[in-house]
Amino acid sequence: MSWLQNIIVLIIGFLLSQILIAARTHVRLITYFLDHSRTTTGGLLTATLFLSYSLSIFFSNTVVVLALLPVVRKLMAIFGNVKNHKTLAALFYCALIFGANTGGMASLTGSPLNVAAVSFANFQALPGAEHVTFFSWLMVGVPASFMLILAGRWLILAHTPSDLEPSVLPTPHRMGSLLPKKPLIFFFSNITFTFLLSAAQFLFKPDPLVAGMNIVDLSFLGYLGTILFFAFIFPRKARTPRNVLKNLTFLFLFLMAFPLIFVSKTLEQLEKRLGVPLGNAYTTLDNFLLRTLNFFWKPLFGENFKSLSIHNFNSVLSINRIMLEIPWFGILLMSITAVLLLLIISVGDNPATQDIDGWLFTVLKKFIAWATSFSNSPAILYALTAVSTIFVTEIFNNTTVLLVVTPAIVAMQPLFQSEQLLLLLLVTVAASGAFMSPVATPVNALAFGGLEKVSIKTLLRLGFFMNLIAAFLITTNFLILLYFL
Template sequence: MELNGDILGYLWQRLPLLLLFGGGYLVYQIMAVTRLTDAFVCWALRKSGGRPALLLLYVIGTAAALSSFIPNAITVLTMLPLLKRLDNTFRENGGRGMTTVLMCAAIYGAAIGGFGSMIGSPANAILFGALDLFEVAGREQITFFNWFLWSLPLAAMLVLVAWGVAAGLGLPASARGKAVHLECLTGGGGTTGRQRYAGTLFWVYMGFWILEAVAQEAIPGFALLAPWVCVAFTVLFLFFVFIRRAPTSPAGIGPLLRPIDLLSSLPRRGFIFLLGLAVLIGLAQWLGMDKRLAVLAHETLQSDMPGLALFFLLVLAVIFLTEVLSNTTVVAAFYPIAYYAAQGHGMDPLPLMVGISLASTCAFMTPVATPTSALAFGEMRGASLRIMLGLGVVLNLAAAVLITGWLAWILPRVY
């Protein structure tokens, strides 16, 4: 009975976090069914004026913005038809060789957006499970709002670095200085009533969770009321999504979503890996393996190694391993390693484990790194694997340096 009470108490305490991720999934679904993402992509890419270098910046930035709230694969699926049209337009204007760099720009942005918000990647959900399982100090201070305080500057810096790599190293000479007309970008000539309604619900969702996070820090005792407040908001949000008929909907269409829509793209693998991680950690503690792993990590990673070097090596290892393995597989293996390595070196494990989560989304190099990369490489016919690998290696190394330096400096100040 006491164990059941502990589990229920934990779930009640973490209910706001669970509702946050659940609401994020609903937001993704309503953006997908109303095709609001298509309209946003067309509007954003037109801002480039058709200039190749600037267009790459808008592709990366747009993909990063979208994938902060919707799955990476959906982001790239939304952008691929437009990128193929742009590629054909460049070819017709003599700017050959844009296929690979356009594809890479979309992949880079989609990967970077994975850590732009708390709900941007399944690895972030697994991160919170791992922080709770290891009872890492400071985990309760992470909120939807203060995640943005350090993630948005980091994402912006990495977008600029990715742009520098794509435009500086990947943009072909034949395309430089050639502006193209963007009549090929169709679908962004205005939003429908359903799209505006979906956009309103998106901003309501964002506004509530930002205010909830601020209230947690500013109002004494609000933490006790937070689960009730979040449940009330979620019920109201569900009403507007599933029951209230969207404005200007034709007869018979009704609400934005139907319950059956929730079954598509359900992140089952994330739940499975989180459960597997809990089982592994429990087994390791029962067998006393946690202490042995701590000693092994301490000896393997050298006791006299500077903490920043340890941080960098772990982040770099995760980035390159995700080029050939599933990112959820890699983080499930590396969260315990990061925790025990931090203990062995007298470091705070929180920044290190957050760094593992972020690094697992930075798969920039190979077409097999993620389903998103495979999808983009398969669809963009004529893309060069050699160029993709070369640009990806440079960006992987730059990302490892940037993530390490930024998190090691900023996270102790935020949390």
């Protein structure tokens, strides 16, 4: 059950990132690297680029961008009121998204899109899908993506004006610049354990033991249960049965409340960000939810929740804070885009037929059929797929592109055993290689929304060249991968 392992790896990676963020390890790590990097424009841009890249290999790249945005704004303040502020903002924007998107390509957990694609491949039982694990993706993804990040660094530094230098040198943070050794040991020991489990699945392929699950599946489930227990249930300080009960109740109540939180946050974003007049319906829903939670909590523990965002200091992580800090607006925009695109795809669809045969989908199937006619020349096929995916993603964003392209890939007639899987993975990776448009990926959207007065001209120019380099490197690496299959 590789799909089960991949989902568990994604969940564990997310929980580890939340644990480190809760301990402010990311702030200490960033401060350490910045205090030990060259205090020049090129040095600060390089530090931002490689921090974003390296963190995105292990954490979801959207989480990394959210964590780094305050740091980038702080770095930009070092330059003061420079004349070409828009260029400076665009350079830091590019450093942030080049690193996060490229790091997202490097590992299975770097982008949720990767896990979604691999899980779909396992669900459809595409030939070769069982070989795609955290281990195998990392072995191919890290060296390939590192070449792309070096190209990104060259592009950024080549477009950095020579007269753009910091006006105020940052003072070293004596205490903050110490490397957080214990949290890093904790993190890398968990990553190593995940890596070894995934390697065992890839190398030994153990037989099923219980309910179709093998020893590695069971180990992953046990590992996930352990992480969940120590993150949400095990008391941080006074380890008493009462505190265990409080943590369990806190977790259970907010998990039950999640559907209402989802509705409330959606209504809030519709009213605040899109201007839909809803009469503060989300406030009414929040108040109702708070009273309902207190109805159960107060009789048990003699205290009230003052707000839905209250922090549970008795546990390592607060499940409600994780729910409330989800980038709801980005999810809403992507959902609206996906629904609109699916409606467009259904235009002209004949409901009497089981298959989708809308006009756009039919055109897309014909295009893929035409593209796959170059299967005798994989170089042309892969190059055409990579370039078209990257530039179409600039308009529709990577999630919707994958939603549209995936059914067409499954519907094609493969000429060799793993052709469908390779094309699906190529499209998935290429969909994270769109660096021009602010709406292409969640990473781009979050970074663009978090930085003010960004030079559109600069980011489009750098993004265009990065797109071409990404298409070339993705094509080359998939041709090498095809050679070894």
